[in-house]
Amino acid sequence: MSALPPSLRAAQMVGIVSAGWISGNIAAFSANVVPGLLRSRREEHYPASSLVKQWRNFFENGRAQNPPIVALSAAAFLYLAWSVRPGSSGASHVPYNSALWYCAAAALTLGTIPFTLIVMNRTNEALAQKAKCDAESVNKDHEEVDRLVRKWKTLNGVRSLLPLLGCIAGVVAIVS
Template sequence: MNAAPGLLTSRLENEISPATLAKQWRNVFEAGKAQNPPIAAITSSAFLYLAWCARAGSPMFSRTVPGHAALYCSAAALTIAIVPYTIIAMRKTNNALVERSNSTSAVTEKNAGEIEQLVRDWISLNGFRSLLPLAGGLVGIFAVLS
């Protein structure tokens, strides 16, 4: 949420080359690709464990309100949804930016606008993607507090 807008600002204010912008975006992308899916999986697993504990017939069920298992399952689904969202909704933009970052000779000032637009598109897509685990967390908090 912070890195890509900062990269775009550097491009515009500090006049970094479009090739550098593409390569820096690639570094941010690779770090996020390695970090975010495991975090989403662990968080979703925790919500699924809570759903399992809150199900009817479990020893903890007497201490929970009916319906909490469904809320925890919803929280898990929203959190892990970043993975299919990335694969389905962001694939085209990600692939285009990765391609630009790999072909430095083809990245020139002439197609700088295209790269900048791809980064802007990625920022928008990533902004929506970041709302999925936030919504999952809010559903989880609602389940705990209700």
């Protein structure tokens, strides 16, 4: 195998770093933000209406920020898969199965989008509805808000594993 062209090295860096970054970004909400909000509810009697509005703000920020990074990572991995596919000029630079690993990396990273739309949608919608309600009614239903936020935390944590696995698949493509 000869040296990998700089354009492919750059794509490797973009794909792996952006997949790792998006995984960490998503995971931070489940590992840090939501537990902090729930702790404030428990220990400082933070109102459920405030918790759900904070959740909405974090959710909207993530919804605006994350898809372009997911797309960038997946595009880099798909470019790599195409560039090193069997029979291409780039195939001589990489192990035989690299294109398959890059396809897996792209699919796993892109998997955050259907996971959000299919698996998390009902919970996201329920929390978004709570955020629109008046404070008094939300605070009366605080146990339901807490349950929904805990469920969201778990689902979001699972979702964060998809780009992490994409990052790992990208690394395997390089080292296999």
